[in-house]
């Protein structure tokens with residue numbers, strides 16, 4: 001178990017708390033990782049008492065944790081650690097009471113699961129009312145700003161009350177098991193790293209495809225679009241882990257220094273290397289414009305782009321990113337496509353493709369390495385490709401119990417380990433790279449191209465690779 005803690009969840013009655021944070025804590029409790037004497041304190045404006053909030057937490061667990069884990073007794077034991085306090089983030093009510101609740105010698109963590117405009121006021125009040133001590137941690141959700149300027153301002157406000165080592169900026173993609181595995185595969189094996197460069201890697205594809213639309217979150221999403229919602233954070237983090245140099249150890253700053261260098265080495269993106277799309281509706285699903293409730297919206301729900309990294313390792317190896325809503329399937333994967341062998345001693349081999357290492361994030365987390373072998377049988381030396389497939393669920397004893405990203409990240413907060421959290425300068429560098437892209441669209445008033453719901457995105461995004469003699473892996 002981790003050390004005894006008090007975790008205050010601001011926005012304790014919100015959607016993220018209900019879906020992810022509270023169920024995640026319960027699963028860690030079942031795993032025996034939460035210490036005796038810990039407290040989880042929900043804080044929001046709603047007028048709950050402890051009993052009311054406990055029943056809210058009970059319902060959240062029943063809804064979002066697998067029924068096989070619904071042991072009434074265990075849930076009851078868990079919710080005994082739960083408390084509630086009505087606190088007004090923008091006002092003064094509740095803060096003195098919160099200060100009085102704090103215990104000396106216990107780790108204090110404050111989770112900001114609230115609208116971004118409240119991040120600053122919360123940090124200030126925690127400081128002002130002396131609720132946070134020098135070892136306290138704050139956990140800040142995305143979006144972290146909407147451009148470089150706002151991200152800098154937010155970093156500035158947080159820095160007035162907290163040191164960088166106390167600030168845990170969440171990007172939940174970093175908590176995904178396979179994403180961490182990416183580092184294990186790269187730096188725990190001798191096989192891949194010597195080939196991990198532009199001499200051997202033809203290109204890299206990063207796909208985060210979702211089948212859901214933006215219905216229900218339309219008003220937030222319409223101001224963000226895929227670039228702010230996904231690319232600036234999640235895809236950028238995946239790119240960093242794929243492309244970074246080996247850090248000298250697994251210490252937070254060693255890893256984050258290397259990630260930062262990748263972002264800083266990214267080339268500015270040419271507008272001709274970007275495709276933006278917006279989904280149409282059909283008989284079953286609403287269009288983006290309907291979901292966003294904005295018939296004139298020019299926000300993209302899909303983006304594909306080609307990137308270059310100007311450093312010794314990657315110069316000349318393009319990285320193709322794509323992400324979008326209402327696509328054919330929910331598939332997230334990174335594919336490292338290797339170059340062909342320099343010479344084929346077996347003569348021309350129709351349709352043969354090279355080695356590909358696929359790291360699947362979801363669903364069916366796992367890895368798959370495509371290798372070439374001889375087609376079995378007497379038909380001569382014909383080559384075929386077969387996958388060396390590894391599904392984590394099958395490989396692990398209790399495979400269907402791969403922890404959710406939030407579980408891992410919350411435990412890391414308690415352990416005081418920032419490796420899987422973004423440092424302030426990383427976030428700023430990512431915005432510094434994204435801002436000019438968005439500014440160029442705004443200046444040219446470009447519009448996204450429509451694509452069918454349930455498709456692989458606009459045809460133009462296929463062209464992005466076709467014109468380079470490559471093709472996307474299928475979304476399935």
Ligand code: BG6
Pocket residue numbers: 142172210229
């Ligand atoms: C969130 C985005 O950060 O990540 C959502 O705001 C997106 O738009 C989600 O759907 C995807 O997360 P996951 O873990 O389901 O891939």
